[in-house]
Amino acid sequence: MKKRLFALLCMITVVASMVTGCVTSFDAAGYVKGYLDSTMKADFDEYAKLCDSNVSEVEKVYNEGIDKNVSSMLTGITVNAETKESIRQALVAVFKNAKYSVGKASKTDNGFEVPVEITPLHLGLTTEKCTEIAKDTLKKFQKKNPKATDTTQYYIMYGDALASYLNDLAKKPVYGEKTTVTAKVVKSGKKYILDTTSQNELTTTLIKATEK
Secondary structure: OHHHHHHHHOOOOOOOOOOOOOEOOOOHHHHHHHHHHHHHOOOOHHHHHHOOOOHHHHHHHHHHHHHHHHHHHOOOOOOOHHHHHHHHHHHHHHHOOOEEEEOOOEEEOOEEEEEEEEEOEEOOOOHHHHHHHHHHHHHHHHHHOOOOOOOHHHHHHHHHHHHHHHHHHHHOOOEOOOEEEEEEEEEEOOEEEEOHHHHHHHHHHHEEOOOO
16 A cells, blocks of 8 residues: 555646736736736736736636646545645645746837746655655554555545645745746737746746755
8 A cells, every 4th residue: 555655645746827818008017927926926906907807717717726736736646625725725825935026028029028037936845755745644644543444544644744744835935046037928919918938937937846
């Protein structure tokens, strides 16, 4: 059982929420900041305004992104709703520690380029860390349930341990060295959007899943 559990519990990947917005009258730097605030800080008002959208619509996309993160962390694992919500809330708290500063936009032939100075937030969820959490949880589980063969309670205990790890990280975040990402905002019809490559580069630079 131990070998099978470890194979499942180390499959952790961070999936950033992808909010795709577009605007007509345009502040490129404000748009990029609004995107980041809505994606990382759960601050939806300004981005919804810039995108001529409802706050509820932007919030829905954010929540879908967080839910994808949680599902990724629990690949192959079934936990109860309470444990899943604990992980979810812990992840929301972690993301709010994201550090970024949006610079002045520069006009290009097809839109704008906006420099974003980022201090990467490291989750530290390496294979070694996942295995460590799994081993510690398994010891506690076997001590509490020496004859148990059902993995359901073990998974819940593991989920709770993961939530605890994330809550500790939210209180004491770990950062890497500053770097700058150039976000490209491009024309799409009569509107502007943050291109997909820039979305991916911003979110994967802001949140480092496995680096220490």
